[in-house]
Amino acid sequence: MGAAVSPSAGAPSGRAPAAATGRVLTGAHRALLVAGFLVNIGTFAVYPYLAVLLRERLDVGMAQVGVVLGAATLVQFASAPFTAAFAERVGLRRCLLLATVLYAVGAATYLAGADRPALTVLALFLSCGAGSLYSPAYRGYLVQGATPEQRPRAVSAGNAAGTLGIALGPVAGALFLDDPGRLFAATTVLYAVLAVGHVLLPPERAEPSEPAGSPEPAGERPAVEPFRRVLHGLAVTPFAVTVLTHYVYMQFYQYLAVYAEGRLSAAVLGAVMMGYALGLAVLQPLTAGWVGRTRHATAMAVGFSCMALAMVAFATGRTAGVALGAVAMSVGSAVLFLRNDLEALARSRRSATVTFGQQRLAVGVGALLSGVVGGTVYGVFERAELLAGFWLVVAAQCVLLPPLVLAVARGGARRARRAARR
8 A cells, every 4th residue: 555545535436345334354355364374384384393493404402593583583573563564555465475475485495405504594584574574464454444343353364264274284394394395395386376366366445544533533644654653653551461472472382392302293293283273263263252342451361371371281291281281372372362463453543554563573572582581491491301390480470470561561651641742
């Protein structure tokens, strides 16, 4: 989009937007849901095993692997506010197309990097760059025209489609774990086909920069903020809670595969990760109505309690415990991921696309903390041969950190509002 306008601007007379007719997901939206599903199959066939792949190809310890993963993920998510603003200017469909092309290049670079560690790292950063382009545009395309009451359904549908891809991706990755070359060849072809599919998406409708109910009319502000103001209008509290959510979540996703080596077979781990993702895909749409109505603090209490239970279960190191932990993570993630995004959309003074970009930055900060802090702590417990203690430490953080983060974030938000009124 070059400049944001009202939904009716330029539309034929008598044609109602999707929100007015009660239709949340159009045919184009459903096609994009399929694309999001396939993108995540390719992405998560690789991602859960990156720690193992990097340790083998780079021949380094877990602390160094954690730093590489954290830095690459930060690049992906820290650039999301800029890629979201970029998508507003060039159009969501074009941004989605560019992202799938970059995904294909990244997969091909993984394939070429089997004996070249530098290419493996480059491929990781290319894939993260593609994710930075794709995610805000994907979510922004899906919520266009949706009212605040319809947003839980639209957001949860997008998350569920992506999560189904997450469910199948680790299974595909586990099947090809002994032959990464075939995996990267297959993902290269997949992303090339998706790039062609994105060419066929219709252009998105324009949307106002300010959400309905904003205290200031959209016409009194520039429709598209300059790039230097990509964080203008940040929703502080959901941003901070999203950082904490993904700090905890990414420790589960980055280190469980390494922890499971020698404890679970690759096939069992793949099934557990698939079960987690399927649970998330099913639970989020089913609970979308309740999550949309509940207070943020209540959602935090439910979500982080479930994550704490999951970490305690992982500490057992047994198949039943890891499976139980995956179920608890499904519930906690379903509640927190959706509620954090809905809270950000409700509190932000920016377009949905930019708001999602800001939320992706929060995810990146959490992932960086997980990679740097989590990787270091994991290494300490690994050297002490007390890896169960790592998961118990994370469980304790799930209990102690949320009230502290919520209090600090709310205080900061109040100070920011007072400063803005002066």
